[in-house]
Amino acid sequence: MIRQYLKKMQGTTISPPGVNRTEILCSWIGGFLGIATVGYINEKLCNGTGMIMLIGSFGASAVLLYGAVKSPLAQPRNLMGGHILSALIGVTSYQLFSSHIWFAAAAAVATAIALMHITKTLHPPGGATALIAVIGGDQIHSLVYIYVLVPVGIGAFVMLIIALLVNNIPRSRRYPEFWF
Amino acid sequence: MDKKDFPMNKLSGPKTEPLNITISDEDIYQAMQEISGYLDITPGDFKEIYSHAYKHAVEKIARSITAQHIMNNEVISVRRNTPLLDVARIMAEAGVSGVPVIDTAENLAGVISEKDFLYCIAGRNTQSFLSIILQFIENKPGIVQALEGKKAEDIMTAPAITVAETASVIDVIKTLKKHAINRVPVVDQNGHLRGIITRANLLRVPAGLEAD
Numbered sequence: 001m002i003r004q005y006l007k008k009m010q011g012t013t014i015s016p017p018g019v020n021r022t023e024i025l026c027s028w029i030g031g032f033l034g035i036a037t038v039g040y041i042n043e044k045l046c047n048g049t050g051m052i053m054l055i056g057s058f059g060a061s062a063v064l065l066y067g068a069v070k071s072p073l074a075q076p077r078n079l080m081g082g083h084i085l086s087a088l089i090g091v092t093s094y095q096l097f098s099s100h101i102w103f104a105a106a107a108a109v110a111t112a113i114a115l116m117h118i119t120k121t122l123h124p125p126g127g128a129t130a131l132i133a134v135i136g137g138d139q140i141h142s143l144v145y146i147y148v149l150v151p152v153g154i155g156a157f158v159m160l161i162i163a164l165l166v167n168n169i170p171r172s173r174r175y176p177e178f179w180f
Numbered sequence: 181m182d183k184k185d186f187p188m189n190k191l192s193g194p195k196t197e198p199l200n201i202t203i204s205d206e207d208i209y210q211a212m213q214e215i216s217g218y219l220d221i222t223p224g225d226f227k228e229i230y231s232h233a234y235k236h237a238v239e240k241i242a243r244s245i246t247a248q249h250i251m252n253n254e255v256i257s258v259r260r261n262t263p264l265l266d267v268a269r270i271m272a273e274a275g276v277s278g279v280p281v282i283d284t285a286e287n288l289a290g291v292i293s294e295k296d297f298l299y300c301i302a303g304r305n306t307q308s309f310l311s312i313i314l315q316f317i318e319n320k321p322g323i324v325q326a327l328e329g330k331k332a333e334d335i336m337t338a339p340a341i342t343v344a345e346t347a348s349v350i351d352v353i354k355t356l357k358k359h360a361i362n363r364v365p366v367v368d369q370n371g372h373l374r375g376i377i378t379r380a381n382l383l384r385v386p387a388g389l390e391a392d
Contacts, residue, residue, distance in 0.1 A: 071220050122218060177222045 026170050030066025034162040035059065038155050052139060053151045057083070057128030058159060064125070065163040069175050073123055074163075077180045078116075079156055082123025086112035087152040090133025091145055105134045203230060245349045250384045251366045251375030257282050260289055260333040264300070267292055267332050280365045280373055281336045287371045290338030291363075300335045301326045342367045345374055352377055 019027075035058065042053035061083070064074035072078065086108075093108035112130035116122045129152055132140060140147060167175035208223040208230075221229075257280045258267050271279055271294075278293035301312055342365050343352050355364055356379060366375040 070222065070225055072222050073220060117218075177224060 022170065022172060026167075026173060027067040030163065030166045031062045033166055034062050034066055034159045037162055038158050041158065042151075050139070050142070051150055053155050055129070055132050055136070055151050055155065057125040057132060058155055060125035060128055061123070061156065061159055064123070065159055066167070069163075069167050069173055070177055072177070075176045075178055076160055077178070078121050078123040079160055080153075081119055081121030082116050082126035083129050083152050083156040084148055085115050085119060085121060086123075086126030086130040087133060087148040088145075089115060090130035091147050093130070094134045094141065095144075101134060105131055108134050203227060239350075242350045243348045246345065247343050247347045247349075247352050247366045247377060248345045248375075250349065250352075250381045251345075251377045252381065253375050255280060255365070255373060255376045257373060258292065258332045259283070260331065262332045264297075264327045264330045264332065264335065268297065268327070278363050280340065280376065281332045281338075282373055286373065288340055288342060288365055288367050288373045289333065290336035291340040291365065292332055292336045293362075296335045296337060297327075300330070340365055343377070344369070349382070353382065356382075
């Protein structure tokens with residue numbers, strides 16, 4: 001039995017092929033424009049308002065949205081649903097368990113994964129969005145449930161718009177594969 | 181009389197795809213449900229990968245089957261100097277419509293088919309078998325005269341179109357199609373006759389491998 005267990009760790013198949021240069025360039029341009037737009041809004045509109053637009057999990061979303069365009073994880077349903085649900089879970093978890101940050105963090109991420117699975121909105125950056133709600137510091141904590149809308153909801157939406165605009169320019173790309 | 185006065189039978193059936201991959205998004209969706217755990221791929225992408233993989237697999241199988249596997253090993257052949265009447269007799273007895281011609285070193289020299297006989301009897305411009313029959317009726321001794329005294333090498337098609345023993349089934353099919361021939365001799369690397377492949381031999385190829 002232990003042998004079978006260890007055998008599973010060997011892996012079973014070969015790693016998939018890499019992408020071509022066009023794909024790499026498209027990914028770079030998409031990632032740059034996506035983060036640039038959210039970052040620009042963050043700098044020009046949020047400065048001094050106590051609001052924030054750019055959070056770490058958007059970097060992860062950019063990988064999927066502009067680098068793995070065809071992945072189900074990168075589709076609009078997953079992007080928007082994953083971020084918004086995870087933000088809700090993250091804020092709630094902090095509200096309930098703020099005395100034990102380690103527990104609040106773990107509960108937020110784990111519950112976010114489960115809820116994303118249940119709702120078919122799995123989006124890995126959602127885990128980061130949930131975690132940031134717990135460990136993001138005073139500025140994030142003070143937002144409470146506004147966090148779900150700004151930065152998370154609006155930021156993800158801006159990234160979606162950029163993905164729709166940019167990913168459909170190259171002949172070799174299309175986005176999305178499905179909406180809901 | 182107008183053409184439409186004849187009853188016309190429509191003989192052409194529905195057009196079939198050579199590689200008919202009838203796998204639907206629903207089939208894949210169901211299959212994905214049978215695998216526990218999250219799969220980072222859409223049914224649409226999987227279908228695309230599947231159709232490519234299927235094509236590669238079929239090609240691989242087709243390449244692994246070579247001329248050697250499907251050829252007839254026992255070939256009825258004639259020599260360069262075999263008299264034409266003997267050639268005709270050999271072909272008639274064996275019930276074949278063509279035979280390879282080999283030289284003294286056992287190398288393939290050419291091929292004789294019924295067509296070569298027709299050309300010999302009635303000339304290159306022969307339109308049909310019927311025209312030869314007419315010629316025959318009109319000028320009885322002509323047909324024998326035309327064949328008499330001639331040898332296989334006089335009317336054979338040379339050099340013959342051949343395939344190597346190692347040629348894949350796909351290449352064999354392509355050769356038959358390209359030259360519009362019904363049989364092709366199989367030779368080894370030294371040019372020795374090793375076998376013959378007729379269109380009927382291709383029926384031994386597993387279904388689905390008929391390359392276009």
